[in-house]
Amino acid sequence: MVKIKLTIPEIEEMEYYDFMSYLGVPFFHIGGPGSTEELARSCHIKKDSIVLMVGCGSGFSACHLAKKIGCFVVGLDVASLPVENARKRAIEENVEELTEFITGDAYNIPFKEASFDVVITEFVSQFLDKNRAFSEFIRVLKAGGFAGINEMYRDDAMEPRPKAKIDEAEIIFAEVTGFSFKMHTPDEWHRFFKHAGFTDIRINKHRPFLKMKDSIASVKAMGGFVKIAGITLRMLRYMILSKIIRRRFSQLDKGKRILFNNRSTRKHVGYILGIARKPF
Known part of the structure; x- marks a missing residue:
């Protein structure tokens, strides 16, 4: 990963996902590598497939698919630091010949029509204007190509109290990430x-x-317990040194507890694997 020494004020100015990339956090989506592999199977990704991963972050999933399947993966992200980290990751994992990482906009993908067999997002589409983004996805797909998304969902029908708490969590995540954050129902995604x-x-x-086997796979994918401990220690260090960073993680923890630890809300949320095809 990119080795940059930043001051605390510089880090405080970073966007949330740039900061996560700076720390070395490899992925953010729920479901871990197992969900990425399931999405790849559902999208019929094969060795000769050309895949676009929109919002690739630091390149974990893109490199994972390139290594496991042998497909060619183009990673696109709006932020330059994660893209640079993704290029470093590809070299470290010996898949630089099977990957390309570029900075770009999901609403104006810098490729011509019918360039890709598959377009994938993981924990990204929920931050986007779906009408604008999905129109770009279908534009760059070949006829018969697949779009696959791994995004969070919320149930449509629920009692007022859990609904209000989930609304609160959405506001928290929007504030922390700096992006509009909305969990849609499965019908809305459709x-x-x-x-x-x-x-x-x-x-x-x-x-x-996560199931136990998926949890173990996620730990392994993140570099093992030693690497996770190192990331955690860096997080703690910055939290101690910065009130702003401390508040950011405190809010993030609050949002996670609302969604995943509260009995009244956690039964109403999860993630969807959405798969769709461009007509021939």
Whole structure:
């Protein structure tokens, strides 16, 4: 990863995901590497596939797919630091020949029509204007190509109290990340795909908790317990040194507890694997 020594004021000015990339956190989506692999199977990614990963972050999932399947993956992210880290990761994992990472906008993807077999997002589309983004996804897909998303969902029908708490968590995550944050219902995700012109739409709901084997795989993917401990210690150091960073993580923890530790709310949230196809 990129080795940059920043001052505390410089770090305090960083966007949330730039800061996570600076710390070395490899991925953010719920479900871990297992959900990435399931999404790849559902999108029929093969060795000869050309895949676009929108919001690639520091390149963990892109490199993981390139290494496991042998496909060519282009990673696109709006922030330059994660892209640079992704390029470093590709070299470290010996998949630089199977990957390309560029800085770019999900609303104006810098590729011509019908360039990709598959377009994927993980914990990214929920921050985007779906009408604008999905229109770009279908534009750059080849006829018959697949779009796959791993994003959070919320139930449509629920009691007023858990609904209010989930609304509160959405506001917290929006404030922490600096992006508009909205968890949509499975039906809403289906409509976003349909509105963009996709067909063969499947929205599969998953609970937000990892099975033991997936938890072990996630720990391994993050570099093992030693690396996780190192990241955690760096987080703690910055929290001690900065009131701003301390508040950011405190708010993040509050949002996570609302969604995943509160009995009244956690039964109403999870992640969806959404798969859709561009018509021939």
